Amino acid sequence: MTSRHQIDSQSHVNQLIFSPTQNLLVWGDTEGNLYRWIDPIPPTQPPPHVDKSTKSARREKTPVMGDMEEDLGEDVDEDWIIDDMAGAGGVTIEGSKEKERSYAREIVAVAKAQSAFQPGSTPMKDRKGYLAYNRLGVVEVTDQDSHQIINVEFHDRSTYPSYHFTDYNRFNMASIGDRGIAYARPSEKSEPSQVLYKPYATWGSSTEWSITLPAGEDVIAIAAGGVTTRRSYKNRSSEEIDSDGAGTVVIATSTSYLRFFTGSGIQIYVWAMGGDIVSLVAGNEWVFVVYREGGTSLDGCQNLRYSLISLDRFEVVQDGQLPLPKNKTLKWIGISEEGAPSMYDSNGVLFVLDRFRRPKQARWVPILDTNTLSRRAGKDESYWPIGLSGKMFMCLILKGRTEHPSFPRPLVQELELRIPLLQTEQPQIVASEEKLIREKILLSWTRDALGPLLESSELATRELEMDKDLIKLLQAAIKDRQLQRANDIVRLLNHINSLDTAAKLAEYYHLVALQDKINSWKKWREENEDPLEEMEERRTWSRGVLPIPPSDEMVAHLLGNTASSGRPQEFKPASMFPKRSLVGAIPSYAQNVFARKSDQSTLFGKHADTNDGPSLDIDASQNYDEGYANAESSMPEYDAASSPPEGKRKRDAEDDNNNASYKKPRTGAPRPDSTVPSSNPGMPQQRKAMVAVPSNAKPNPFARTLAPNHSIVKSNTFFEKVDAAEAAAPSKRGAEKRQTKQTTLFGLPGIAPADKKAKAIKRINALVILS
Amino acid sequence: MALPTHIRQAPTPQELEYITGEIIVAIEPLFRMEKVRLVSGVYGPFRPPIKTRVPLWLAQSLKLKRKCRIVPPDWFTVDFLTIRLQQETSQVELSKMPFRYAEISKVLLDVAPDDIMDPDKIRILLKDIREARQAKCRSLLLGLDGSYLPTTNLCSMEISEIRLFFSRAMGIIEKLTLEAPQEDEAMSDS
Numbered sequence: 001m002t003s004r005h006q007i008d009s010q011s012h013v014n015q016l017i018f019s020p021t022q023n024l025l026v027w028g029d030t031e032g033n034l035y036r037w038i039d040p041i042p043p044t045q046p047p048p049h050v051d052k053s054t055k056s057a058r059r060e061k062t063p064v065m066g067d068m069e070e071d072l073g074e075d076v077d078e079d080w081i082i083d084d085m086a087g088a089g090g091v092t093i094e095g096s097k098e099k100e101r102s103y104a105r106e107i108v109a110v111a112k113a114q115s116a117f118q119p120g121s122t123p124m125k126d127r128k129g130y131l132a133y134n135r136l137g138v139v140e141v142t143d144q145d146s147h148q149i150i151n152v153e154f155h156d157r158s159t160y161p162s163y164h165f166t167d168y169n170r171f172n173m174a175s176i177g178d179r180g181i182a183y184a185r186p187s188e189k190s191e192p193s194q195v196l197y198k199p200y201a202t203w204g205s206s207t208e209w210s211i212t213l214p215a216g217e218d219v220i221a222i223a224a225g226g227v228t229t230r231r232s233y234k235n236r237s238s239e240e241i242d243s244d245g246a247g248t249v250v251i252a253t254s255t256s257y258l259r260f261f262t263g264s265g266i267q268i269y270v271w272a273m274g275g276d277i278v279s280l281v282a283g284n285e286w287v288f289v290v291y292r293e294g295g296t297s298l299d300g301c302q303n304l305r306y307s308l309i310s311l312d313r314f315e316v317v318q319d320g321q322l323p324l325p326k327n328k329t330l331k332w333i334g335i336s337e338e339g340a341p342s343m344y345d346s347n348g349v350l351f352v353l354d355r356f357r358r359p360k361q362a363r364w365v366p367i368l369d370t371n372t373l374s375r376r377a378g379k380d381e382s383y384w385p386i387g388l389s390g391k392m393f394m395c396l397i398l399k400g401r402t403e404h405p406s407f408p409r410p411l412v413q414e415l416e417l418r419i420p421l422l423q424t425e426q427p428q429i430v431a432s433e434e435k436l437i438r439e440k441i442l443l444s445w446t447r448d449a450l451g452p453l454l455e456s457s458e459l460a461t462r463e464l465e466m467d468k469d470l471i472k473l474l475q476a477a478i479k480d481r482q483l484q485r486a487n488d489i490v491r492l493l494n495h496i497n498s499l500d501t502a503a504k505l506a507e508y509y510h511l512v513a514l515q516d517k518i519n520s521w522k523k524w525r526e527e528n529e530d531p532l533e534e535m536e537e538r539r540t541w542s543r544g545v546l547p548i549p550p551s552d553e554m555v556a557h558l559l560g561n562t563a564s565s566g567r568p569q570e571f572k573p574a575s576m577f578p579k580r581s582l583v584g585a586i587p588s589y590a591q592n593v594f595a596r597k598s599d600q601s602t603l604f605g606k607h608a609d610t611n612d613g614p615s616l617d618i619d620a621s622q623n624y625d626e627g628y629a630n631a632e633s634s635m636p637e638y639d640a641a642s643s644p645p646e647g648k649r650k651r652d653a654e655d656d657n658n659n660a661s662y663k664k665p666r667t668g669a670p671r672p673d674s675t676v677p678s679s680n681p682g683m684p685q686q687r688k689a690m691v692a693v694p695s696n697a698k699p700n701p702f703a704r705t706l707a708p709n710h711s712i713v714k715s716n717t718f719f720e721k722v723d724a725a726e727a728a729a730p731s732k733r734g735a736e737k738r739q740t741k742q743t744t745l746f747g748l749p750g751i752a753p754a755d756k757k758a759k760a761i762k763r764i765n766a767l768v769i770l771s
Numbered sequence: 772m773a774l775p776t777h778i779r780q781a782p783t784p785q786e787l788e789y790i791t792g793e794i795i796v797a798i799e800p801l802f803r804m805e806k807v808r809l810v811s812g813v814y815g816p817f818r819p820p821i822k823t824r825v826p827l828w829l830a831q832s833l834k835l836k837r838k839c840r841i842v843p844p845d846w847f848t849v850d851f852l853t854i855r856l857q858q859e860t861s862q863v864e865l866s867k868m869p870f871r872y873a874e875i876s877k878v879l880l881d882v883a884p885d886d887i888m889d890p891d892k893i894r895i896l897l898k899d900i901r902e903a904r905q906a907k908c909r910s911l912l913l914g915l916d917g918s919y920l921p922t923t924n925l926c927s928m929e930i931s932e933i934r935l936f937f938s939r940a941m942g943i944i945e946k947l948t949l950e951a952p953q954e955d956e957a958m959s960d961s
Binding site for chain 2 (some may be wrong): 135154155157158159213378386389392411412414
């Protein structure tokens with residue numbers, strides 16, 4: 001006890017508190033008095049408050065790259081942005097630091113928001129710098145006051161021609177794409193922001209183009225994407241015909257817009273992204289955008305989100321949060337050779353997006369922690385990412401504390417990927433587990449990318465390799481008498497033949513229980529695995545987003561009151577067909593209004609089990625350019641109002657076969673669909689599956705030769721229009737009208753579909769029995 | 772090897788250099804190519820900028836055509852060679868150098884000086900190392916006797932240098948050593 005103060009009163013002290021700013025103690029008592037004791041703590045003791053003046057001064061730094069030092073004791077990374085927007089900003093954790101030392105502060109600073117950067121760029125040092133550096137090549141820039149010299153070198157000199165040019169525009173952003181290189185610069189005083197794109201291909205005469213942005217809109221980030229070329233740009237006499245154009249250029253502007261251009265400069269889309277866009281990188285199929293929707297958080301979180309947008313249809317393939325640890329910034333983003341987005345943070349950990357082809361299943365997986373690398377022990381090294389292939393991390397190894405590569409260009413090194421697993425006493429087991437996980441992830445990417453194929457030999461060999469490793473692990477587990485573990489390993493085997501090997505192994509060691517388990521597992525697998533089903537599943541991902549069909553009134557309005565104008569199959573709500581099927585003894589109006597909805601629900605309910613997901617509706621509507629003939633040929637079947645119900649359930653199964661032939665595989669990868677299964681999955685099945693044309697079917701109203709012989713109806717109600725339309729042209733609506741007249745299954749013209757579909761007949765019989 | 776038997780004693784340095792062509796080095800190819808099957812083996816696929824391992828003769832040939840960049844082996848750095856030189860000058864025995872360091876160094880410095888950091892310094896270091904080792908070899912030969920000569924860490928170039936003299940000298944000394952006691956007896960007899 002160092003000092004004492006006597007309170008001599010009858011009242012009791014209620015609350016007692018030290019002042020945060022001075023050596024002062026304050027208390028209040030039950031009588032309502034407030035007492036202040038100045039200097040309760042004698043000067044010999046440390047004071048109860050923090051002196052603001054003891055805060056250490058921030059280091060002054062000169063704005064030259066060479067003098068950067070790291071503050072070892074504290075977790076603060078201060079980077080100065082030097083006359084170049086391409087430098088990455090640092091995060092100052094003023095908030096938490098201040099909080100620790102001086103709780104006198106009332107305003108807590110938020111983590112500094114990371115500024116936009118181009119992956120692969122460095123700030124200028126000695127008038128030289130890199131604008132872009134990835135697995136394709138390097139863009140180096142040399143500053144010569146009035147102009148810049150931009151030098152582009154490719155790693156693969158046989159395919160791409162290296163070049164250099166004098167640049168009076170002073171570009172400070174560049175992106176090396178598979179089809180060309182895009183350059184950009186923000187606006188400066190009087191010069192507006194500009195974008196330049198130089199494609200590699202030189203056919204079709206001068207192909208480079210440039211565009212200026214309006215005042216007030218600056219380019220923040222740029223990315224050039226496109227399909228990888230198969231032919232050499234240098235070898236003119238190359239045989240392969242490369243029809244994939246000049247790629248796509250995406251720019252992010254200060255007004256938070258994402259502008260898309262085709263490789264020839266056509267402006268093709270504008271997307272108001274909102275928030276701050278931090279970085280962009282484009283690959284063969286999509287562009288990977290990292291942005292921040294609001295601000296950073298108080299505890300050091302950068303709050304970054306990512307979006308994967310496909311380049312051909314501008315659909316959001318994946319979307320989500322970027323798992324940056326607190327107080328760490330994003331250092332690099334890129335797309336791997338297989339199309340997987342990857343990111344590298346300031347902590348030295350490399351993450352990759354797994355399951356990026358499956359809708360809504362994308363998640364970030366750490367695949368390399370450079371802090372645990374064996375080569376790093378005892379050395380001061382940092383790794384500057386260049387690119388990622390499935391097996392190797394390509395980077396530049398920077399010695400000491402250098403943050404950016406300098407000239408002359410260091411060699412690209414490769415580091416083996418290694419998922420940071422926990423270490424146990426048996427490091428070799430952990431190593432094999434890690435190898436298995438990694439291989440499994442890579443295999444799943446290859447499998448997802450199979451698309452319409454059922455299997456691929458490369459996939460099979462890799463799985464076999466993995467199985468061999470698994471069998472070795474199995475042997476180790478059996479030797480250690482860890483039978484549960486052995487059972488788990490058996491479940492991980494890929495090929496069913498490997499299960500035989502496993503069973504033999506168990507037999508050799510006289511482990512009957514294990515052998516039985518293996519055999520029963522094998523039987524289960526044989527019964528339940530179906531590569532066809534998996535292919536179907538993959539196909540469902542590749543369907544695009546189904547547009548929500550408008551209501552009937554809208555349809556009529558959109559179609560301009562004509563019954564058979566345009567492409568009916570696009571706009572006509574497919575729900576018209578289920579109506580026919582569920583026709584019962586429902587009064588006309590009510591039926592029309594409600595039947596559709598109930599149809600949908602039954603269809604949904606029904607299709608919840610089958611995996612057909614988003615429907616073939618989109619196939620129909622999109623196939624009109626791919627296979628209009630298909631659609632057309634299936635039109636006559638509408639009138640075969642035959643047996644809609646007969647068709648329905650059967651068609652679920654049939655549909656697979658039909659669509660196998662109808663669907664044309666798209667160029668490029670399958671596009672995952674991020675929406676829920678659409679409405680009316682049943683619909684187009686009927687359309688497609690009804691092959692037979694009944695003899696008394698009405699002539700195809702959708703045939704081009706048929707002149708629309710409808711009258712313009714002025715009435716407003718849908719049903720009058722329907723009646724009028726029906727009177728004018730026998731069409732799909734004819735079927736509907738028939739519904740309104742409460743025709744039932746049996747009232748419909750007798751149809752016997754051609755006996756390709758023997759099942760159909762069975763179904764009819766079933767329905768006859770049921771109804 | 773190409774000389775007639777009676778004067779063929781040891782491989783010449785040019786032959787040694789040719790044999791060294793088999794050693795595998797890493798290159799960074801500047802062209803893209805699938806796996807290629809040559810008589811001596813399958814090489815590739817070549818995917819820039821990922822490094823590929825090929826024999827030195829292939830690396831040399833590609834480099835001359837400017838289709839690759841050779842990655843110097845780990846020991847071919849100023850730091851490593853400086854340490855080795857220190858060891859060489861401080862110890863009596865030969866220090867452990869890569870068996871064919873002389874040939875590999877020659878090829879790399881001839882063909883790919885631009886791929887090496889500080890080639891001049893490395894030349895100087897190598898020269899110093901070689902001279903130190905030569906001095907040691909000479910002193911080694913002084914201790915030659917008829918039966919054996921314990922020595923370690925001789926490199927291929929050094930072996931071929933001393934091989935001719937060494938084998939002949941050893942044979943003669945052996946003969947001399949055998950004959951010596953008989954001569955003594957003969958002399959003592961008479």
